[in-house]
Amino acid sequence: MRRAKYPEDAVQSYTVFLRNENLPLLGPCTTPAYPSWMNDDHTPVEFSLILREASKSLVWFTFEPSTLPLAGDRSITTLRRTLERLSFHLEMQPQFDLEWFDICAEELLLAETQGSNCAQYFGFNFLKGLDCAHHSAIAKVYFMPRIRTLVSNETSVELLQRMTYRMDLVTPWEKISCFLARFLPGDRPEIEIVAVDCVPCAQNRLKIYFRTDILSYTHMKYFLTLGRSLSATGLRNAQLMWSAITQVTGEADSASPTQAPYFPSGLIYYELKQDDDSPSAEVYLPVRRYLPNDLGSIRLPIERLFSSLSGSSIPNDYPDFIQTVFSHRDLSIRTGIHTYVACTVKPGGSDISVYYSPEAFAS
Template identity: 25%
Template sequence: MSKTLHTRRDPAVNFYSPIIPLSLISYLLSFKAGLESLFYSSKPKAPPEEPRTAWEQVTSEIQHRINRHEQHWWQRSGYALAVLLRNAGYSDVAQIKILEFFARRIANNLGVTNEPGAQRWKSFMTDDNNPIELSWDWHTGVERPTVRFSIEPVSLDAGGPSDPRNERAAPEFKKSVLQALPDTDMSWFDHFETFFSEGTDRNSVEGHPSKVFWAFDLGEKEVTSKAYFFPGYRARATNSTNLQVISEAIVSAPSCKPEKLGAFHAFATYVHEHEKSGAAPLELDMLAIDMIDPGQSRLKIYFRNRQTDFQSVRDTMTLGGRVANRDMDQGLARLRDLWDALFEQEGDSVPLGRADHRTAGILYNVEFRLGSVQTPKAKIYIPVRHYARSDAHIVTSVSKFMDSQRHEKRTGEKTGDTRLEQTPAEGQDPTSPASAAYAQALSTIFTDDAVSTRRGLHTYIACSVQTGGALRVVSYINPQEEKLRKPIPPSQQEEDSR
């Protein structure tokens, strides 16, 4: 009986675990933790996710709230703008703010998508009627570049039976801009818009149907606007010249007292003397204003000269010799260097190639503020889309020029010759960050073939002489749809990765 009791156990009551020392338990737990650490640390870590670009972030926010027309412009011109902003070095905060402005205020005012049977508005903004133009302001090569864009507001029905003259877009766009940019001063805009349309034949044309352009300067902290008006419609209606109409418009504008218009009168005198010389008349195309207080705003008059030799450029930039100083001499020497590089030619009297087009010849403007008694400042817009070999050649020529000017200004080298012959110091990279960024931006936006073998992406290369004789240079770009690389929306990227 005793033996039986020692061999039979109730498993629920009489089972006892062996006694294990605490030190051994601690050791075993420590060993287990070590194995787990070794196991998990040996597993490959997932690569960190690439941060989304500003364009991708804004796209995610707005893609379900915009119609197909807005989507068309956002996916094309909006993307091109985003690439320029990023490559120009704007902060992420600034990029997002600017792109949101474009998505909400601009994309819905550029007309219909390019689809079969669509009635597209024939905008004068670009030669292929694209209603938007982008620009990269190099400044003098030392400063960080800035980006801008210009548009003609276009309604969805523009050119069709319900809005044949694109009259619906103007008031709606003006209201939208004021909502987005409440500090915009509309006093001069209202005056000039009314003046240039008053008494005109609604069916008349001025070689194009466009009436008003808007432009936006994109700062790191704020967006400011400008407006452009065409005097030709009222000139035709009143049997006047464009200069006469521009003069009447300026003289009657708020704050424009006669004693404050000395610079304008100097320009008008130059125009009359140019005509008396027997040269082809200058064609005055546009009047532009800054949308700020009139006392601070610039007045800019755009005009075209059909002569394309550099001697004509020299005469126009100096307004017939009225501007004669060391800065202008140095600036013209630099302009000549850039001119020769762009067009691969030499000689002041050699004209550029023949181009029979409304925008052929050379475009200029003069700018001045109220109260300026000096001669206005002239700026040249070289229409490279008509005369340069290719867009790749334009990129190379402008980049080399800007790098050379940047190097000269930074090193302070003085050779006694104002022409840009300085070379970078030995071992120094001749390519500036801005030049590399610009080339990268264009290769990201456009196809290789569009840049390397054709022209038309660059519309103008604008140059103005600054204090000290340096050139301020701006590249104007037409985001031509058929030459764009099509970006993949973030939503599509997610689907493709599944």
């Protein structure tokens, strides 16, 4: 936050909030409480840096609340109360609203009445996050619909159909569902995550993350434009990112990530809003799968990418900066600190984001 030129009072406020209100929800500090969804070593927290012009970069974080206060109570009611409690303890926040959270919880989470085994699954159904602006913050909740689909025998597309109707997002959702209908069932990308902000409906965003293999730049472009039905504005940065990570050029080139037991493929994200008939898109490429260590991730794709971008705020001493922030090991040992590099594609420009794991449980 200091490197992104946050006001010092904001740095202190966010730090106290993270330490006092979020760390206690992350489970034991010595061994994983359970296999976390988030990172390869089961660290239940991730940080991201959205790189923009100087003094406009943003820090966000997401965490998996493995020990909601709580001791065994993982009900939707407990999750809702925890969100309300967190909102009361954060000084910088917009108007707080849980209407879309309630819709997602009803449609995507297992209800307490859906079987005696519900509790053992509930912890794997959601993540929480915070978008930390310089003078305000937005709380977010991420839902994993897969367990609900297994229990209800409904598809995630059917769940989203109901949700978007209730959220007045039918028009942008229809563009996504028409795109998905082009795929054969076995080739269709999976809905991995559905997320909303904890703000009033008119300002809210429904975010849908699809897990899919991204084989080439042409393939990635096809997803980012919903099969060429969306504007290609912002694709230049996406192409620069692809070329930097794969270290090749040309639309037909493919990347060859190393073998890995987790997150072998990329994420495509679509954002839906009530005041926009077309979704916007974002791509997440798992940079830790392409290079042998974090120092290589910096020296090749990240520095190469930002040297190509105008107005980038990446510092010249970025390797030293990252080594100082993540000081628990040398960056040249392996990959894992840099997890994803992401690029939005939307009118008005695109943002580049870098995602980090603090590797709390790594060897």
